[in-house]
Amino acid sequence: MLKKETIAECIRCGTCCMKGGPALHDEDKQIIDQGDIPLTALYTIRKGELARDNVSGGMIRLHAEIIKIKSRPDSSACIYFNDTDASCKIYDNRPVECRTLECWNTKKIESIYAQNRLTRCLVLKTVEWLTDLVQTHEAECSLDRIQVLVKNRESGDSTATCGLSEIINYDFHLRNLAAEKGKIAPDMHDFLFGRPLSELFSHQFGVKIEKSKPE
Ligand code: SF4
Ligand code: SF4
Known part of the structure; x- marks a missing residue:
């Protein structure tokens, strides 16, 4: 400036x-x-x-x-x-x-x-099903929840890694479902759900996400 x-x-x-x-x-x-x-x-x-x-x-x-x-x-x-x-x-x-x-x-x-x-919610006020989708995603993938699991994982709680994987999978699958079934354009996902959790994890928590290889 x-x-x-x-x-x-x-x-x-x-x-x-x-x-x-x-x-x-x-x-x-x-x-x-x-x-x-x-x-x-x-x-x-x-x-x-x-x-x-x-x-x-x-x-x-x-x-x-x-x-x-x-x-x-x-x-x-x-x-x-x-x-x-x-x-x-x-x-x-x-x-x-x-x-x-x-x-x-x-x-x-x-x-x-x-x-x-x-x-x-204010932007989507009149579109009830999209508001519900945003709120459901927020409840399942809240940063407060993630923060607790990351801390527990650092303290050696082995169940925390599993909890984090479930949240990342949920985020991934909900975005796919929104695109395939809900016909929501992928370039709208960052508005509806924020940035993908796989990106956010490495950016905010320094946790690198690796996709498991297909069996
Ligand atoms: S566009 Fe105007 S407000 Fe922005 S940096 Fe330049 S002078 Fe400042
Ligand atoms: S909308 Fe973007 S390009 Fe336009 S004034 Fe604001 S920051 Fe600048």
Whole structure:
């Protein structure tokens, strides 16, 4: 980001957009409802996951989920960032964090940053079966549950490894089922279920997951 003292207004350089998409807040639901941001453009960082706190700059364990706009696969830039002219592809409908950020004066963004964050249940409010699916996955694969099992495993509890395998398998099979039977596009899974547990385990707990070989 630019040095605070060098500018007094946004010069639309795109530096903030290249660092990743914003977290969404309740008032951003309207942008989703009107179709300007599809669910395939979003992902969820679930309660209990480690995430960077953009205000403090440190990593924190989330007390509640956050929904964010995805980054491009090749970089950390927001998927709506157009780097040919450093513009935003949804500028007129950009989320509240993007409209509020003043990199030279962070007071405004700090005042809204942790307030009224959008949740999956609020986004899916009218789609009961998808809300049920999200809640069932969350109950079976909660980070609180995983955290306890990881600790027990470290303390030598041999049953904990089995418990963790069951959770990873559940996550894997539910995603497959959602795609095959529910016809839910795979690029919507990171919004509905967060990142796959096989990825999260190595990222957050340093536990490498190896698929068992077919017998
Ligand atoms: S708010 Fe973002 S786009 Fe505007 S000047 Fe700061 S870094 Fe650049
Ligand atoms: S939505 Fe637009 S303004 Fe916001 S981070 Fe993405 S590209 Fe930047």
